Amino acid sequence: MDRELMVLEKELTQGKELAKQLRNHLNPSSSNQTRDYLIQKILGSYEKALSVLNCGASVVEPKINISMLETPSSFANISPRCEASNLDCEDQCHRDVFKKRKTMPRWTEQVKACAGTGLEGHPDDGYCWRKYGQKDILGANFPRGYYRCTHRHAQGCLATKQVQRSDGDPSIVEVTYRGRHTCNQNSNPATVASPSVSKVEKNHYLRKQEHDQNPKQEEVMFKFGAGCKVKTEGLDNSENIFPSFPFPPTSIEAEYVAENIFQEAMLENNIMGSFSQAFISPTTSESNYFPVSPSHMNNFGLGHGVQTSDSDLTEIISAPTSVTNSPIGEAFDFIKVDFDPNFPFDNLEFFA
DNA sequence: ATAATTTGACCTCC
DNA sequence: GGAGGTCAAATTAT
Numbered sequence: 001m002d003r004e005l006m007v008l009e010k011e012l013t014q015g016k017e018l019a020k021q022l023r024n025h026l027n028p029s030s031s032n033q034t035r036d037y038l039i040q041k042i043l044g045s046y047e048k049a050l051s052v053l054n055c056g057a058s059v060v061e062p063k064i065n066i067s068m069l070e071t072p073s074s075f076a077n078i079s080p081r082c083e084a085s086n087l088d089c090e091d092q093c094h095r096d097v098f099k100k101r102k103t104m105p106r107w108t109e110q111v112k113a114c115a116g117t118g119l120e121g122h123p124d125d126g127y128c129w130r131k132y133g134q135k136d137i138l139g140a141n142f143p144r145g146y147y148r149c150t151h152r153h154a155q156g157c158l159a160t161k162q163v164q165r166s167d168g169d170p171s172i173v174e175v176t177y178r179g180r181h182t183c184n185q186n187s188n189p190a191t192v193a194s195p196s197v198s199k200v201e202k203n204h205y206l207r208k209q210e211h212d213q214n215p216k217q218e219e220v221m222f223k224f225g226a227g228c229k230v231k232t233e234g235l236d237n238s239e240n241i242f243p244s245f246p247f248p249p250t251s252i253e254a255e256y257v258a259e260n261i262f263q264e265a266m267l268e269n270n271i272m273g274s275f276s277q278a279f280i281s282p283t284t285s286e287s288n289y290f291p292v293s294p295s296h297m298n299n300f301g302l303g304h305g306v307q308t309s310d311s312d313l314t315e316i317i318s319a320p321t322s323v324t325n326s327p328i329g330e331a332f333d334f335i336k337v338d339f340d341p342n343f344p345f346d347n348l349e350f351f352a
Numbered sequence: 353a354t355a356a357t358t359t360g361a362c363c364t365c366c
Numbered sequence: 367g368g369a370g371g372t373c374a375a376a377t378t379a380t
Contacts, residue, residue, distance in 0.1 A: 131357055133372060146371070150356095162371090 014041075108176040110166065127181060129161060141167045149183055157183035 022038040128150035136143045142165035149157040159181040166172040 130355090132374090134358075135370065135372095138369060144370085148372090160371095 106176060106178045108174055110172050110174050149181060151183035155183040157181050
């Protein structure tokens with residue numbers, strides 16, 4: 001069967017299954033969190049299916065790169081000390097910006113845009129971004145663009161991203177996200193953020209369309225990969241939890257580099273509270289890859305991912321796979337399952 | 353008029 | 367001191 005059709009079928013089937021799960025969670029005993037998560041996954045599946053239809057789904061092999069390097073404790077507020085201390089506030093706040101740079105969760109994805117989109121590889125990820133800088137990077141053929149959440153001032157959302165075109169393949173842009181969205185558009189992207197193009201980016205996109213003499217193309221289209229690799233690295237000293245990936249509904253080829261996201265995400269979603277310590281053991285490996293399809297990644301996106309390295313990988317990822325019929329299970333079938341059977345999996349539905 | 357982008361200056365980190 | 371990241375005034379677009 002054609003790979004595009006396979007992707008399409010997989011996403012539609014997954015959407016169907018997720019809808020069934022959602023139906024089972026309509027009772028009052030299920031949390032809104034669960035329902036929200038299922039809804040987002042359903043939307044994600046259909047987004048991908050539609051994109052496959054729109055784009056012809058030139059399938060590429062995405063890479064997911066996840067790393068947890070530091071503790072996440074300090075990126076929630078840019079500088080609470082500014083209010084409480086006697087330090088020069090302005091100076092302190094500025095310093096915290098750079099401190100935040102190191103401690104914010106970070107992950108990178110490589111997005112391959114369809115030729116002719118005119119978007120110059122700047123993918124829509126469901127959020128509104130404002131460009132605040134551009135810099136020539138040493139050794140890079142293309143400048144790096146710096147974007148921050150449009151709601152940074154209005155809602156204090158600290159999410160930023162960097163967009164840089166790949167030297168090797170200019171059709172690929174590497175998008176590095178830092179920090180998670182705390183603005184409303186993130187908490188409810190399905191209703192706030194357009195799944196296609198944000199206002200800012202659409203304007204830019206349409207302008208480019210004019211430039212490209214291609215006014216008919218009004219949908220942002222990206223190729224979707226049928227699989228991806230997850231890389232974990234730099235896991236030496238942290239408790240690792242999967243990040244709250246705002247997995248772009250239209251991304252296909254992705255390399256995620258996440259730092260500290262697991263713990264923060266889990267805590268935020270009240271998931272880790274029910275996890276045994278075995279799920280957050282220290283790590284030692286430098287780099288590990290394993291194949292995961294984009295849909296699988298979506299399954300542990302949205303703040304319910306799993307972070308790993310070598311042995312930890314097995315401990316963490318295996319848990320949900322053994323409890324649910326999730327595609328994640330298929331994705332990680334090669335991973336040995338070894339986790340606490342008494343583990344309170346209250347929130348395992350998140351991994352479904 | 354308002355909002356977004358550009359771009360040079362500035363800051364921190366290594 | 368250089369590189370990467372951010373700020374903010376000026377410019378441009380809507």
